[in-house]
């Protein structure tokens with residue numbers, strides 16, 4: 001009897017065996033429908049073998065599905081990713097199959113001439129036939145009526161009469177075929193050297209990794225476009241993937257790909273409509289889609305012939321997925337490239353300590369671009385000590401920064417005020433009783449949003465209209481807003497510069513990718529004088545007339561106290577200040593801080609990345625923290641506090657003995673209560689030589705959680721909340 005092992009996209013420990021019915025031809029990777037209890041589920045064939053003498057009859061699979069098979073690389077990647085993340089392979093498969101949730105868009109009904117002349121030729125009817133002839137393609141009824149300038153009734157009557165016939169055409173693909181014969185920008189000498197180095201790695205073939213380390217505006221995108229062209233030209237089926245940390249960045253990168261290759265690349269992120277995602281998924285699997293630009297989840301697509309992966313802004317924390325299937329897209333991108341025998345390019349102006357460590361150890365080819373392209377120079381950076389130059393009461397912009405904004409505005413140039421805090425005010429309290437407004441069942445302050453008039457919990461999304469009276473003591477009009485968010489800064493900028501055009505850029509004010517694109521466009525074309533923005537605007541954008549960046553609260557990121565706080569602050573501020581002066585006007589950045597003597601601030605001022613990294617790296621090495629050691633977090637959560645505590649003790653007693661590894665905890669998580677669910681954490685630190693995943697798997701197997709408690713493992717955690 002032929003048996004198929006079928007992996008189901010569910011948290012099950014392994015693939016299940018099914019009988020293959022007579023006459024069903026299967027190969028590994030095929031998608032099948034298989035029974036699971038009373039349900040029918042989609043699964044992937046991971047093995048096929050003959051078995052004699054079955055003692056227990058196997059259920060047969062129901063049949064092979066028409067959807068494309070998963071290529072071998074995709075299957076190997078699913079296995080690898082699951083082991084890396086301490087999750088079951090079914091959960092990794094679920095990440096891959098997500099794009100299949102929706103059916104592809106339906107064929108579209110279009111009209112074309114039937115060749116029969118109309119019985120009665122009116123001028124309107126003649127115009128319809130002329131419009132069709134001009135288009136040279138079947139057209140949708142509405143578009144045809146519009147092109148001919150006639151009413152819908154005219155078109156319908158012609159169709160009813162048989163003058164026009166309907167054809168059902170497949171919907172257009174949301175991407176095109178790249179033309180690799182087109183050429184890109186003329187590269188400057190250091191760009192050309194970096195591009196040549198990447199092309200040489202591609203020509204060598206097999207797995208290769210490169211760190212493209214170039215200051216903001218040095219042309220890293222131009223360099224990887226050039227390498228992508230070489231990868232695509234090397235093989236008519238070669239595929240290229242570009243991962244970006246922010247949806248807001250995709251439009252700009254898509255536009256550059258379109259300009260370079262004369263066709264749209266496929267766009268992949270949560271904002272893309274499911275039917276389009278389905279089309280892209282199928283086309284990635286059958287190889288017709290050759291360039292994907294997207295968010296971290298694009299890594300799980302079923303590439304047939306992936307030749308190159310770019311992780312742009314590789315240092316960015318948004319590549320880390322913190323919930324559900326926890327993974328770091330940069331690390332998985334390297335793994336995927338290894339599996340596929342592809343080139344992976346990690347690009348950044350402020351690479352992560354992890355990637356620099358690998359570059360220094362010679363595991364990654366280290367390509368450097370030290371100058372901005374053309375005449376653009378890096379901005380001059382100054383610190384404003386808020387202790388000696390404080391803003392006026394109830395204000396957040398210090399006098400030197402206000403003066404600089406005024407001068408910039410007077411010159412007709414643009415300013416960016418950067419504050420990584422959404423909303424109007426991070427805290428609302430009652431001045432009568434001192435009550436702080438918090439989220440119910442969650443330990444988190446409510447953030448005031450003036451645009452929506454609501455108080456919002458940024459952790460759970462819970463919100464309420466801002467009340468007129470304190471819900472605690474009932475005092476009227478007693479609620480006051482403490483501290484600034486971007487909306488409050490916008491208010492201040494409008495007060496100070498009533499003539500200036502002021503706009504806000506944050507995830508709340510940008511409901512979708514389209515709105516973000518429009519705002520980025522308005523800024524790029526000079527329709528905004530002062531842009532107040534969270535980190536959404538700190539990354540990657542090119543604003544030629546932007547010459548002043550003001551960092552409103554540089555100390556914000558340093559308060560969190562997690563291991564990457566200083567590194568993250570440095571990266572974010574270096575990116576933010578790097579927005580200034582990108583074309584031919586020199587830029588300036590002013591950083592407001594209470595800690596001008598802090599190593600991060602001093603390194604930013606001196607623009608001495610290497611000095612900062614050396615100090616930071618030394619500290620990490622001494623304490624055995626990443627990249628010199630490895631971390632894993634265990635998060636236990638349950639609505640039942642007693643069961644949670646009991647299981648935490650059981651798990652603590654089950655810690656396996658191991659050298660070169662320490663387990664801390666259990667402790668209450670800093671966010672000990674979310675939506676009524678209590679949380680506890682363990683933290684594991686291990687030397688690099690230790691197989692951390694094997695340790696975690698052994699530990700978990702020794703003390704499985706009861707059903708009331710959820711256990712999740714986060715390898716290489718970025719959040720310690």
Ligand code: ADP
Pocket residue numbers: 185186187188191214215216217218219220221222223373540542
């Ligand atoms: P990075 O990704 O390093 O920040 P970009 O590739 O976005 O840099 O380049 C910054 C700006 O300089 C962009 O507007 C880009 O079009 C321009 N630029 C970079 N290199 C060249 C080049 N060789 N020729 C023309 N323009 C270039």
